[in-house]
Amino acid sequence: MVKNFGAKKPELSELARISDRITFLYFEHAKLSRQDSALMVSDSRGTVFVPAAIVSVLMLGPGVDVTHRAMELIGEAGMSVVWVGEYGVRQYAHGRSLNHSSRLLEAQAKLVSNKRSRVAVARKMYQMRFPDEDVSQLSMQELRGKEGSRVRRIYREQSKRTGVLWTRREYNPDDFESQTPINKALTEAHQALYGLSYSVIVAIGASAGLGFVHTGHDLAFVYDFADLYKAEISIPVAFEITAKYGNDKDIATKTRLAMRDIFTSGKLLTRMVTDLQNLLGVTEAKEANVINLWDDKLGLQKFGVQYHEIEEDND
Known part of the structure; x- marks a missing residue:
């Protein structure tokens, strides 16, 4: 039996820029699950589908249930999740940064x-x-x-x-x-x-x-x-x-x-x-998966290289 895991994880280039996204959506007394690359939101009035890649913030109020698959999608899409108490007086948690550069x-x-x-x-x-x-x-x-x-x-x-x-x-x-x-x-x-x-x-x-x-x-x-x-x-x-x-x-x-x-x-x-x-004095934050190794004397060094121990010269 082959399980259907839905849509593949999106590449960073496929996600909407933060400045182009819908600002926020607020839900309460609803259930959030996943269908392909959309959040499926259900309550007593029915069901709607929200494309995950176009939303900046989900504000989740009282009575919200979220499935593991929905949280997986939220994290992949770089969407922030603000869990709020009644009247929005508490907030915490977020998905991974859209910008993978540090x-x-x-x-x-x-x-x-x-x-x-x-x-x-x-x-x-x-x-x-x-x-x-x-x-x-x-x-x-x-x-x-x-x-x-x-x-x-x-x-x-x-x-x-x-x-x-x-x-x-x-x-x-x-x-x-x-x-x-x-x-x-x-x-x-x-x-x-x-x-x-x-x-x-x-x-x-x-x-x-x-x-x-x-x-x-x-x-x-x-x-x-x-x-x-x-x-x-x-x-x-x-x-x-x-x-x-x-x-x-x-x-x-x-x-x-x-x-x-x-x-x-x-x-x-x-x-x-x-x-x-x-x-912060950074005019362009490059959205790239670049990882280097830090060295106090040599500066940035390549990641993914098998380095060898340096032998001392005893002559």
Whole structure:
């Protein structure tokens, strides 16, 4: 008896570039299995097929069952999987990087391991938020203060623009329902942005944990990166959804759908890839299966060669 193992594992060149993919799909109370190169998603309403190679992130909420074959396909396609708790307040796990080169990861590790270069990258990120000002001489403490003032101003401006009452940011991951509608919407909008940021970071081969501003957490760089886009994307969306739906019990779902729409219409994925490469000083991350052996004196040496022991000359 010959078993049908489905479609062959795709070559890297056959997969869609991260910047060309659908941003994310969210599922809850469904079963995910595999048919050939597609995810088969079934729930009480029926079954749909999702081509794995065109999706960046799967956000899997409560009540999702995933088969081993489905996870195999997800890993082969380089798709990130963000397992989230109720209302999206937890996230973890991802598939293998689309970019099999370690070039970006090595550049990131080098930059974050040196105090001077780490501060330089942090300033780059703050400069992106203050394009009309020179922040090159500001200390980290001064930059944090400046950013805090900017975010508070943005909240006030969005409150005035939408008519949504604003007092302060409150976030309780253990009690989502205790939050005000605007804080619920902000939580959900930020989580969607974290998920997309996470996907871009791991898909092109950088590390989610090596942050320049945030530190000590396995998602430190995700928080660094997502902060670049909150003022433009997740904060305005949260205020707009709250103004439109107020105390609607499905405000989390409506916020998530609004984030999905703006991700697609704004071509954010392409922009994120470019921004990330510029931050790390790597303008082109080559997608190639290149493996070398490191040598402290000779530089990179060929992989897959049987080397012989060097005999000492005793003459």
